[in-house]
Amino acid sequence: MTQSVKHDTVLDTGAEQLGKTYARALIGAAKNQGDGVADTIVNQLAMVVDDYLAQSPQLRAAFQSPQVSQAEKIRVLDRVFGDELHPTLLKFLKVMVSRDRLGYVHAVRTAADNIFDDMMGRVVASVRTAVPLDDATRGQIVDRLGSVMNAQIKLNESVDPELIGGMVIRIGDKVFDSSVQNRLSKLAVKARHGFSSKLLDRFSQFTSE
Known part of the structure; x- marks a missing residue:
């Protein structure tokens, strides 16, 4: 099976760096919550990206769209994930909303996995x-x-x-x-x-x- 080679672009590199920055902040906050919390949060973030966003183009589009207000995105987070996610992760996603960075959650998920694996x-x-x-x-x-x-x-x-x-x-x-x-x-x-x-x-x- 032949696969095309994807070359990095400025956007790709920027997303990767932003993902690492936010992932470090997330894992740092999780570690301050006690043993096992970082593992829980990294796994839940993977669930958000790999299960919810991968299976719902509508939810993915809402996260990425500048046409959807920050207030509405926060309401979506509370409605969909309020009872599912650790409070630290839910708060973190809301911070990403407030900074118009929720569309980069895939990059954060990838970086968080890598950082946590290195840490462990x-x-x-x-x-x-x-x-x-x-x-x-x-x-x-x-x-x-x-x-x-x-x-x-x-x-x-x-x-x-x-x-x-x-x-x-x-x-x-x-x-x-x-x-x-x-x-x-x-x-x-x-x-x-x-x-x-x-x-x-x-x-x-x-x-x-």
């Missing part, structure tokens, strides 16, 4: 597989990578049918590739049969090198 000493591994991982396979991959990297592992998973019979794991600049692109036609029929065990066999081979 987590190593993020991006994993592409032919079919979704089951819980047992996911757990074994996390355990094996944790042993190899001597760190807590967080998986970012994606599915790519072209990787039938294999997977690709990226950790920073390091890539573990057990895909079998040159044997797609031969493996297509067997793609789902014994997928997890075969995947883990290959995984064991390249992580032990």
Whole structure:
């Protein structure tokens, strides 16, 4: 599968920097609330972006539109999230509204994830597989990578049918590739049969090198 390369623009870079600034402020405020609050808030922010905004173009448009007043955006936040979110996160989103920055909440969500992972000493591994991982396979991959990297592992998973019979794991600049692109036609029929065990066999081979 060919993907186009997206080059950074001034807007992209500005959004990223703004996201980092707001994310640091959010996590700093959460840490002051006590143990476990930062984890809760980062997860809830991900829920707002990945569940609510991803599933509701109307809500996403309302967050981004300069035509919607700040007062109305705050009413929307209270109506939709008032009983769902930690008070610190809800207050933070209202501050973003007051500064006309609510449209950048996606950038804040991404930055908050990265900052919190660094704070917790987590190593993020991006994993592409032919079919979704089951819980047992996911757990074994996390355990094996944790042993190899001597760190807590967080998986970012994606599915790519072209990787039938294999997977690709990226950790920073390091890539573990057990895909079998040159044997797609031969493996297509067997793609789902014994997928997890075969995947883990290959995984064991390249992580032990």
